[in-house]
Amino acid sequence: MATETLDLLIIGAGPAGLSAADAAAREGLNYLVVEQGLIANTIYQYPVGRTVFSTPNELELRAGALQPCREKPTREELLSYYVQFALREGLRINTEEPVTRIEPIEPEGFNVHTTKAVYQTARVLVAFGAMAYPRRLNVPGEDLPKVQHRFTEPYPYVRKDVLVVGGGNSAAEATLFLADEGARTTFAIWRMDWENRDPKMNAIKPWVRGPLEAHIAAGRLRLMLFTELEEITEDAVRIKQEDGRGVTLANDAVFILIGADADFTLLREVGVEIVPAGLNQVPVYDPDTFETRVPGLYVAGHFTHARHIKQAIEVPRRIVPLIAQSLRASV
Numbered sequence: 001m002a003t004e005t006l007d008l009l010i011i012g013a014g015p016a017g018l019s020a021a022d023a024a025a026r027e028g029l030n031y032l033v034v035e036q037g038l039i040a041n042t043i044y045q046y047p048v049g050r051t052v053f054s055t056p057n058e059l060e061l062r063a064g065a066l067q068p069c070r071e072k073p074t075r076e077e078l079l080s081y082y083v084q085f086a087l088r089e090g091l092r093i094n095t096e097e098p099v100t101r102i103e104p105i106e107p108e109g110f111n112v113h114t115t116k117a118v119y120q121t122a123r124v125l126v127a128f129g130a131m132a133y134p135r136r137l138n139v140p141g142e143d144l145p146k147v148q149h150r151f152t153e154p155y156p157y158v159r160k161d162v163l164v165v166g167g168g169n170s171a172a173e174a175t176l177f178l179a180d181e182g183a184r185t186t187f188a189i190w191r192m193d194w195e196n197r198d199p200k201m202n203a204i205k206p207w208v209r210g211p212l213e214a215h216i217a218a219g220r221l222r223l224m225l226f227t228e229l230e231e232i233t234e235d236a237v238r239i240k241q242e243d244g245r246g247v248t249l250a251n252d253a254v255f256i257l258i259g260a261d262a263d264f265t266l267l268r269e270v271g272v273e274i275v276p277a278g279l280n281q282v283p284v285y286d287p288d289t290f291e292t293r294v295p296g297l298y299v300a301g302h303f304t305h306a307r308h309i310k311q312a313i314e315v316p317r318r319i320v321p322l323i324a325q326s327l328r329a330s331v
């Protein structure tokens with residue numbers, strides 16, 4: 001196994017990890033990003049052709065550099081932007097190399113173990129996102145091959161009976177893609193979520209809701225305010241509606257899109273405390289420096305309180321110079 005000695009090892013090459021790498025390069029740190037998948041892997045997994053809901057200024061690593069065809073970039077434009085940025089800046093990123101263990105060493109620093117190497121590093125910045133575990137409903141039939149917890153594209157479902165279950169904008173977007181492309185779609189959503197208009201509470205964005213309502217009015221999409229998905233079988237689904245009545249629908253495919261959770265194993269093993277925060281969990285860290293109570297171990301991005309891409313980029317810009325300062329002070 002190769003071994004390399006670093007100032008800073010960054011786990012994850014999403015927007016937070018890329019921003020951290022850029023800041024580390026500017027600080028002249030000897031850094032490396034280790035990524036289990038591809039550069040910007042979470043964005044790579046967005047639906048094909050999707051338009052993101054953020055504007056370029058919230059997404060770019062250098063002001064003015066992201067120039068989409070329309071007001072907001074598509075998945076493809078954003079993905080290409082991040083990849084081109086990493087190439088142009090020569091960011092040091094090892095892809096397809098999952099981190100398996102963070103081991104503190106004496107008197108300070110860490111050995112970070114991956115599937116390919118062990119890296120000795122003075123500081124670690126964990127930016128591994130919050131997409132590890134798609135949430136499940138734990139209903140009978142959820143393990144059938146026709147059930148998916150991530151939506152990629154509508155084309156395999158043209159003229160098929162599809163059920164989308166979920167309450168947030170991602171479920172609504174998937175429903176819209178499917179209804180647009182001729183899938184016979186049912187959108188099962190809890191009333192509270194359908195009526196939610198609060199952008200801070202992941203409400204369906206107005207530009208998604210408008211076309212959805214048009215499909216419903218035209219009879220191309222069935223909206224079902226439901227309480228429970230009771231069972232999924234090979235060719236049907238059974239749903240309990242708000243009024244308590246059960247209904248059985250013909251079904252070819254089910255998408256359960258109710259969010260995802262981070263895998264905190266690496267952090268827990270090294271002694272970082274994880275606490276509940278609303279529907280999510282977050283690590284305990286200093287809100288100014290983003291350092292955890294394990295000295296030298298920092299966090300950023302989707303699994304902290306700073307969740308969206310804009311903040312995932314801003315936080316490393318702020319904290320990496322502090323990390324560089326602490327390294328200079330310890331020499």
Ligand SMILES: Cc1cc2nc3c(=O)[nH]c(=O)nc-3n(C[C@H](O)[C@H](O)[C@H](O)COP(=O)(O)OP(=O)(O)OC[C@H]3O[C@@H](n4cnc5c(N)ncnc54)[C@H](O)[C@@H]3O)c2cc1C
Nearest residue numbers: 012014015016036041042052053099128129301302308309
């Ligand atoms: C469908 C969908 C649509 C979204 N749309 C928007 C939007 O329009 N605007 C917006 O602001 N936000 C949006 N978000 C949220 C946005 O994707 C996140 O805020 C953003 O990706 C956070 O960046 P990050 O770098 O913290 O995490 P991520 O982008 O998730 O990056 C984390 C990286 O760490 C890697 N990783 C994980 N574990 C390990 C490991 N053990 N070893 C090595 N690497 C590891 C992952 O493969 C991943 O590449 C959306 C999310 C989803 C799911």
